[in-house]
């Protein structure tokens with residue numbers, strides 16, 4: 001039988017401790033934390049705090065041991081798509097993101113919304129305009145590296161399809177497109193996948209409080225696990241008081257982090273962009289490969305998807321294959337494709353030498369782009385311009401560091 005203390009951990013509407021927290025809340029984050037507890041969220045030893053350059057994040061208020069449960073979000077505390085609304089408006093076939101975004105829009109924007117306290121701690125449209133490429137004007141998109149443009153184009157296509165699906169409902173309820181777009185972006189940057197028990201279909205949900213967790217690269221985040229009752233966050237190591245707790249959103253490159261979350265991973269001490277980052281080489285390689293070689297690569301599924309790790313200086317296997325296609329005989333090349341090894345002597349140096357030559361030839365283009373982002377045009381969209389320049393500088397640094 002669970003002990004009384006264990007039972008008391010979950011707050012109820014008349015929990016005096018939580019009511020006291022509400023009465024003494026000094027800011028919107030403390031109020032929201034108490035509100036989340038009333039919805040059933042369990043919080044152990046962390047609080048929401050401003051983190052320079054990261055908005056708000058979760059910081060420990062006591063020492064924690066590895067494996068300690070820091071947060072628990074029961075299913076009932078999650079914000080889920082509104083099945084009735086979706087059915088009535090024939091939106092059950094819309095994308096999971098559209099379903100959750102339009103449900104959140106309708107629930108959060110109601111005059112008597114019970115989500116007001118949550119809304120108060122979410123980023124606003126201006127935050128998104130400053131950081132999310134989807135919000136930037138098309139003229140600025142032109143300056144983005146190709147590896148950012150690619151997921152951005154996909155994101156815009158997905159968004160447009162979702163807007164088309166919900167447009168009628170939004171019109172009927174007098175929600176301008178900007179409000180749907182805002183909730184679409186909220187869902188994009190802070191939702192979770194939830195697989196309800198009893199084999200029901202998986203859905204996208206929003207989880208109050210857990211969505212304060214900022215991202216850390218692979219290996220630096222706490223453990224966010226799903227069980228039959230909800231989501232829990234466990235300490236991945238021991239923590240001292242005042243440390244930020246991170247979660248890993250995925251092993252994403254800075255290109256993807258920028259498009260989907262509006263930031264890039266950079267170590268404040270070393271400037272390193274971390275082991276998850278990669279510099280895409282497609283634009284460079286595809287510019288230099290002949291059409292015949294491209295056809296050859298296409299046949300074996302190796303056309304595109306080339307990358308360089310800025311952390312280790314390694315080039316990916318696809319790049320190795322593509323460059324070897326220009327250097328080896330058909331027999332030697334096929335042997336490498338199937339075994340990952342050179343048939344006779346090791347050609348790695350030659351391969352890297354050619355990559356270095358092509359990277360050097362591309363370098364002035366990087367400089368030129370940094371200068372043109374700075375140059376002409378109005379100086380509005382300042383933060384957007386800084387982000388674009390920062391990514392080009394990271395690409396430039398990786399090129400400069402590349403050794404044969």
Ligand SMILES: C[S@@+](CC[C@H](N)C(=O)[O-])C[C@H]1O[C@@H](n2cnc3c(N)ncnc32)[C@H](O)[C@@H]1O
Pocket residue numbers: 053054055056057121122123131189190211212213214215216260261262263264265
């Ligand atoms: C799930 S929310 C995390 C909470 C958020 N910081 C806030 O203030 O509400 C995700 C957003 O947090 C910010 N973020 C997360 N991790 C970050 C990091 N490592 N560096 C900078 N910003 C980060 C980005 O704006 C991202 O879109």
